[in-house]
Amino acid sequence: MVLTTAADDGPWAHDRIALDSVPANPGPAIAMQLAASGSAGFTGQLGAPSDCSRQNVLASLRPEGPLPPPGQMPSGSTMARIVSRGYLIVGILEDADPFAFRDVSLQPQGFDIDLARDIGEAIFGDREHVVFRPTPEVNRFEPLRSDQVDLVVAAATITCKRREQVDFSTVYYEAGQRVLVNHGSGITGLDDLAGRPVCAARGSTSLARILAAPSKPIAVGTATETDCLMMLQLGEVDAVSTDDTLLAGMAAQDPQTEVVGPRLTDEPYGIATSKDTPDLVRFINAVLQRRVQDGRWEASYQHWLSQLGPPPALPAPQYRD
């Protein structure tokens, strides 16, 4: 298959890098953008809104026009660079059933994986041109900063603090933090866990929430979420508290556990990208829009998350420009 890029600037090529100062060693993404632009002017807005708050933390960049056909990305764009490389590199978790995990034949599977492959399909025309790289759970965005991946699809909650490091797409799933306990424990939520050990992954928003809970449970941090399930099984913790989607995966593994409690938080998941690739963010948002419209989102939900009930309505995408 011969992949071509559009000869002239299409609707996706308007972004230029807006930097107050160019870093001494610009990464390949920046270098390409600068080379392609020729001039140092800018037409887009980058980075986190200067006043990030609950209202506009979810605001992403608006897609510009219809999606270009696969293989025909505007020249000079991030997507064109991906096309010329030949594959999309996506950072994923590998231990976050049912969002991302390896099945018995060692292939990545899950809700996040479906999404990543859809993006790859929008760029290349088929689902095979995606390469997955593991991201450490503690710092999911490290590979973005060192340019090892193009985007990170890793059940990452969009927060103002994270917006300082990376950019996010619109919300692709809304999860909520709940609690996983053993059957028959009588626990109905964090309020019943005063002074008892509750587990979540180190560096996650869930662990921060446990630390802040008024009932003062003992927060236990682990390397991965799955370690928490093991500790629950071994009796080392009394509960696991993280996004209900991950808890659903654990409950599916261990029928002696159950998800309890009210939704403590709203966890809007977004796809993270480097701040230097705003055209990629717009592209992804367009893919997400289309995915909802043509039913793929719901199909993926039914496949992986049906034990959480009927598919919820996604919030309408918010844009800041």
Add this chain to the structure above:
Amino acid sequence: MVAEIAFVVGALLAGCLGVYAAVVRANTTRDIGGHLEPLNASVTTLYRSLADADATAAAGFLAGGVEPREVQARYVRDLMTATTNLAQASTQAGGELVASRRIADITTQLPVYTGLVERARANNRDGRPVGVAYLRRASELMQNSILAEAAELQRRQAAQLDAAYERLGPVLVGVVAVGAVSLAGLVWLQVFLFQRTQRVFNIGLVVATVAVLAGTVWWMAAESVSANSLASARGHSRSVSDALGPAQIAALQARSVESLELVTRDAGPTEPDFAARMQLLERDNGAGGALGAARQFVSDQTGTTLVQAAIDDAGGYAAAHREVRRLDDVGDYVKAVNAAVNTREPSAATAFDRLDSALTVAVAHERDVFQRDIAHAQNWLTGLPIGTGGVALVIAVAVVVGVRQRLEEYR
């Protein structure tokens, strides 16, 4: 009269000391060959089989849901070897407090480890991702706790072996000194008697003189020959305990890191760990590290050839590992796992097995030569205690008889 008593007492005294020294030497040599060195080897085997079990368990996970039969068999073999050697070490440690406590620690932790591995396997077979968490915990227990205890045990064994060798310090000078003094004394006595009795030869004293000469010569011969053999033996046992043994262990630990890296995915990068183990094994392609030390230690042609083969195989394994990392880093996980565990085609698994065998063969050769050397030394030392005692007795009696004879004649 006084001189006579003095002589007899002196001879008997020297004889006792000689016998004692001879007994110590003979016993120590037998101890080294029959007890300390085999115990050292036993503890090393314990460490090896534990480390191999860990590496094997992780490799089994990489094979997917159904663990291959040979992997399960290897794991079971490793555990059997470990528990056998643990029992031996326990028996040999006897009442020694520190060693006994270490062995007890390993004994109590080993079932916890195997329990975790089984739980990991059961979950993995059912397709439950939580299995990986159990495997990681098992491996942490093995590497950080059990193997740490085994390493301490091994250090203690090596120190004991070293101390035994030290006890066999050279006594050649002492032997010559004692012989010379005795000879001088007897010569003086005979000259004294000659001056008094005008009789040159006295059977008793002549016998005594000959006995002293014989005893001294015998000791000198036994000493120099056995010292030679012991030095060689020490070199060979050190090549195992200080070089080839650590080499085997470093290789196994590297293999474990490699497998675990592929199994546990997002628990953080462990490649520096692998690199560190390989450095321990063969820094600068065999110039340094354990294999470099081995090259210094081995003294014969066969040994040198075997160590060189191991160095080459270490390079081969390092190259195979680089391929595994390359595939994993570009995201081709399935191929990376295949490159790590497939035993039917050239892979890290086959390269590692080759390295492991090469090291095992080298160790076997060194131990072989060690046993020969120790047996040789022992041959020269076994008769020494009785012989020394006999010679001392003969000297004492001969001096008494000789002097008595003269005195009677004189009277």
